[in-house]
Amino acid sequence: xxxxxxxxxxxxxxxxxxxxxxxxxxxxxxxxxxxxxxxxxxxxxxxxxxxxxxxxxxxxxxxxxxxxxxxxxxxxxxxxxxxxxxxxxxxxxxxxxxxxxxxxxxxxxxxxxxxxxxxxxxxxxxxxxxxxxxxxxxxxxxxxxxxxxxxxxxxxxxxxxxxxxxxxxxxxxxxxxxxxxxxxxxxxxxxxxxxxxxxxxxxxxxxxxxxxxxxxxxxxxxxxxxxxxxxxxxxxxxxxxxxxxxxxxxxxxxxxxxxxxxxxxxxxxxxxxxxxxxxxxxxxxxxxxxxxxxxxxxxxxxxxxxxxxxxxxxxxxxxxxxxxxxxxxxxxxxxxxxxxxxxxxxxxxxxxxxxxxxxxxxxxxxxxxxxxxxxxxxxxxxxxxxxxxxxxxxxxxxxxxxxxxxxxxxxxxxxxxxxxxxxxxxxxxxxxxxxxxxxxxxxxxx
Amino acid sequence: xxxxxxxxxxxxxxxxxxxxxxxxxxxxxxxxxxxxxxxxxxxxxxxxxxxxxxxxxxxxxxxxxxxxxxxxxxxxxxxxxxxxxxxxxxxxxxxxxxxxxxxxxxxxxxxxxxxxxxxxxxxxxxxxxxxxxxxxxxxxxxxxxxxxxxxxxxxxxxxxxxxxxxxxxxxxxxxxxxxxxxxxxxxxxxxxxxxxxxxxxxxxxxxxxxxxxxxxxxxxxxxxxxxxxxxxxxxxxxxxxxxxxxxxxxxxxxxxxxxxxxxxx
Numbered sequence: 001x002x003x004x005x006x007x008x009x010x011x012x013x014x015x016x017x018x019x020x021x022x023x024x025x026x027x028x029x030x031x032x033x034x035x036x037x038x039x040x041x042x043x044x045x046x047x048x049x050x051x052x053x054x055x056x057x058x059x060x061x062x063x064x065x066x067x068x069x070x071x072x073x074x075x076x077x078x079x080x081x082x083x084x085x086x087x088x089x090x091x092x093x094x095x096x097x098x099x100x101x102x103x104x105x106x107x108x109x110x111x112x113x114x115x116x117x118x119x120x121x122x123x124x125x126x127x128x129x130x131x132x133x134x135x136x137x138x139x140x141x142x143x144x145x146x147x148x149x150x151x152x153x154x155x156x157x158x159x160x161x162x163x164x165x166x167x168x169x170x171x172x173x174x175x176x177x178x179x180x181x182x183x184x185x186x187x188x189x190x191x192x193x194x195x196x197x198x199x200x201x202x203x204x205x206x207x208x209x210x211x212x213x214x215x216x217x218x219x220x221x222x223x224x225x226x227x228x229x230x231x232x233x234x235x236x237x238x239x240x241x242x243x244x245x246x247x248x249x250x251x252x253x254x255x256x257x258x259x260x261x262x263x264x265x266x267x268x269x270x271x272x273x274x275x276x277x278x279x280x281x282x283x284x285x286x287x288x289x290x291x292x293x294x295x296x297x298x299x300x301x302x303x304x305x306x307x308x309x310x311x312x313x314x315x316x317x318x319x320x321x322x323x324x325x326x327x328x329x330x331x332x333x334x335x336x337x338x339x340x341x342x343x344x345x346x347x348x349x350x351x352x353x354x355x356x357x358x359x360x361x362x363x364x365x366x367x368x369x370x371x372x373x374x375x376x377x378x379x380x381x382x383x384x385x386x387x388x389x390x391x392x393x394x395x396x397x398x399x400x401x402x403x404x405x406x407x408x409x410x411x412x413x414x415x416x417x418x419x420x421x422x423x424x425x426x427x428x429x430x431x432x433x434x435x436x437x438x439x440x441x442x443x444x445x446x
Numbered sequence: 447x448x449x450x451x452x453x454x455x456x457x458x459x460x461x462x463x464x465x466x467x468x469x470x471x472x473x474x475x476x477x478x479x480x481x482x483x484x485x486x487x488x489x490x491x492x493x494x495x496x497x498x499x500x501x502x503x504x505x506x507x508x509x510x511x512x513x514x515x516x517x518x519x520x521x522x523x524x525x526x527x528x529x530x531x532x533x534x535x536x537x538x539x540x541x542x543x544x545x546x547x548x549x550x551x552x553x554x555x556x557x558x559x560x561x562x563x564x565x566x567x568x569x570x571x572x573x574x575x576x577x578x579x580x581x582x583x584x585x586x587x588x589x590x591x592x593x594x595x596x597x598x599x600x601x602x603x604x605x606x607x608x609x610x611x612x613x614x615x616x617x618x619x620x621x622x623x624x625x626x627x628x629x630x631x632x633x634x635x636x637x638x639x640x641x642x643x644x645x646x647x648x649x650x651x652x653x654x655x656x657x658x659x660x661x662x663x664x665x666x667x668x669x670x671x672x673x674x675x676x677x678x679x680x681x682x683x684x685x686x687x688x689x690x691x692x693x694x695x696x697x698x699x700x701x702x703x704x705x706x707x708x709x710x711x
């Protein structure tokens with residue numbers, strides 16, 4: 001039966017009803033909020049990254065002075081027989097006058113009138129590390145004694161700061177370390193190409209230095225400390241985490257004990273990292289007697305921290321493998337273990353790897369637990385002598401090194417802390433990119 | 447509607463392959479299968495029919511102890527395969543499942559090559575001595591699965607790249623490759639189109655000369671087409687079990703009649 005009124009349209013489709021208009025407005029508003037939120041995040045990210053780059057990029061450049069140094073036989077090898085033992089007896093104090101004289105002579109040669117009264121006054125221009133640098137060269141090659149050799153030595157951190165605008169003629173008014181005269185010399189030598197800023201590899205590869213030599217400090221040794229810690233974390237947390245998750249996910253019966261374990265693992269992931277630090281101090285150092293500040297202990301503590309992350313992500317990726325695959329394998333007469341290892345695990349691999357790398361990246365950036373086991377504040381000035389020493393000898397780690405530099409009074413260290421953050425970020429971004437690549441690569445297989 | 451030529455097939459009296467006695471299945475507190483007694487003959491296609499949730503799939507999964515994987519599931523009673531109780535403490539379900547193969551509702555090939563899909567079972571059971579042996583087993587299984595001609599040129603292509611019907615025949619071939627004695631099929635055609643369905647049904651009919659096939663199906667026409675024996679389940683009870691022709695033409699129980707005429711289901 002057809003009702004006549006059914007054929008007359010109630011409203012036109014060409015005009016938008018108030019209700020629909022309201023709904024559309026609400027949707028548009030919601031989209032606006034979303035875009036605003038994303039933009040806010042982006043702005044903060046840009047501010048963060050540009051601040052880090054702006055402050056830290058200077059650490060990758062350093063001021064060097066190129067100067068010919070006369071290696072005076074009368075001072076370095078009194079007996080004249082080039083006996084390495086005799087040469088080693090001359091400490092860096094024996095070298096300083098030679099370098100000061102060399103700088104003084106260079107200034108005399110390059111400037112119309114040498115503003116320095118004595119060679120000793122040139123000391124303010126050079127890094128305290130220069131003597132050690134030249135001494136090492138001489139010990140390695142005693143035949144150089146008696147000759148004039150060209151060296152590229154680090155300038156003092158004030159000089160470096162002057163070239164980077166950190167030190168100005170106004171700011172040195174209260175500075176005992178350097179005078180306006182020195183800055184004039186720097187300007188002159190810079191014009192002649194004797195003093196120059198160059199890329200500073202030793203910031204990446206070098207060791208930390210004492211508080212008074214920021215120009216010499218580098219990340220290299222603490223990077224090794226981080227590397228050895230990460231090795232410990234990877235070797236321990238990946239097998240333990242994956243084995244635990246496979247057992248809990250695939251084999252364990254569902255009862256109140258496994259529920260309890262599950263809840264505890266989730267809670268462990270939220271425990272403040274400093275708690276793991278004090279646990280490490282109590283268990284690994286005070287109870288087990290492992291050495292303080294050792295990357296091994298740091299790695300063990302970070303393993304405890306990383307395990308929950310790995311277990312949670314591994315379980316999630318095991319769970320995401322369709323049960324039909326398990327059924328298929330079991331239906332063919334595969335044992336539980338065969339079905340897990342032949343079929344489920346390969347499919348869960350991308351997720352497991354991603355979780356592991358993200359856990360490692362987290363551990364790499366962790367500072368608080370290292371505070372309690374003595375890896376913060378340790379001056380990592382020596383490379384470990386071998387793999388075992390790498391694990392057992394005191395060392396620092398990248399974030400701890402950054403923290404340590406940020407703490408130091410000299411503003412030159414401030415720049416180094418930012419530079420360290422750039423290096424750390426490069427590592428973290430690289431690890432995340434590797435995680436993404438691995439996930440893509442493995443996913444393509446199925 | 448049921449004047450299908452298959453119904454006229456002569457069902458010879460055969461040996462019993464599987465016999466179930468007083469089987470009860472519980473999911474937690476739910477009594478899913480109530481006191482089922484059934485004798486499944488060798489080299490026959492037996493169909494389980496019944497409305498959704500009647501327990502036919504649950505019972506099927508008891509026959510190769512797939513229900514063991516469900517924590518809350520509990521099975522009571524005896525199920526004998528060739529006179530041996532498969533729920534005996536000494537029976538390893540892994541060994542049982544090599545004898546009683548299973549094909550699932552949704553095609554579930556492994557995300558590996560077609561070859562590896564078939565070769566997986568023989569490999570884990572050590573059925574092949576060498577590569578040539580394995581190649582032969584794979585070819586034989588794929589031929590039995592009526593899919594050899596379609597895939598022989600791309601054995602190393604992923605099994606997941608096949609069409610739904612091909613995937614299901616691949617899964618059947620995979621189940622056949624381990625040389626089972628019984629083949630359980632849980633609604634093997636429910637995810638397939640009519641053409642793929644008829645291919646799989648033809649295949650089931652061919653498998654009958656070597657295996658006992660038990661098939662769970664929602665489609666009564668399918669049960670009528672492929673099976674010689676039919677069991678009707680309702681609310682966890684085995685209502686009626688008999689020759690397919692008799693069940694569809696002359697059901698003894700009023701519930702069976704209501705179901706096959708479409709009044710319940």
